[in-house]
Amino acid sequence: MRCELCGKEDRLQRVIIEGTEMMVCSSCAAYGKPVAVPKRKVPVSIPSSKKEYYGKDIFEKMDKEIVPDWGKRIRKARENRGLTRQQLGAMIGEKTNTVAKIENQELRPSDEKAKKIEKLLNIVLFHDVKPAIIKKKDVRGLTIGDLLKKDE
Numbered sequence: 001m002r003c004e005l006c007g008k009e010d011r012l013q014r015v016i017i018e019g020t021e022m023m024v025c026s027s028c029a030a031y032g033k034p035v036a037v038p039k040r041k042v043p044v045s046i047p048s049s050k051k052e053y054y055g056k057d058i059f060e061k062m063d064k065e066i067v068p069d070w071g072k073r074i075r076k077a078r079e080n081r082g083l084t085r086q087q088l089g090a091m092i093g094e095k096t097n098t099v100a101k102i103e104n105q106e107l108r109p110s111d112e113k114a115k116k117i118e119k120l121l122n123i124v125l126f127h128d129v130k131p132a133i134i135k136k137k138d139v140r141g142l143t144i145g146d147l148l149k150k151d152e
């Protein structure tokens with residue numbers, strides 16, 4: 001590239017000289033005003049902890065689903081441990097009322113919350129979802145109980 005002012009071969013830079021945008025060499029650039037180069041889009045950097053979270057979340061959405069009887073499982077496990085709803089609520093940062101709703105299946109816990117409950121109560125709340133693998137004729141012979149057992 002040649003300087004539009006003096007014709008010298010050089011690394012050119014974009015400047016405004018007397019209202020005109022020009023590509024000029026470094027010595028000619030001194031006569032003009034540098035053009036504000038539009039900022040390159042900086043890729044949004046996700047903190048690594050968040051990245052892991054997103055990755056996991058996507059993974060769960062693809063292959064894992066909360067079990068259909070999450071409320072029952074949570075209540076049973078909680079009672080087995082002699083915990084009140086209030087105590088469990090305190091452990092997972094939810095109100096007693098919310099725990100009751102989750103146990104009554106009026107409220108689906110967030111994946112994050114459900115994971116926490118899984119760990120705290122040592123229960124399984126997510127199961128693999130691979131509908132493509134289960135053939136129709138295989139499903140017919142299975143009860144819901146069988147399906148649930150298979151997932152554990």
Ligand SMILES: [Zn+2]
Nearest residue numbers: 003006025028
């Ligand atoms: Zn020049």
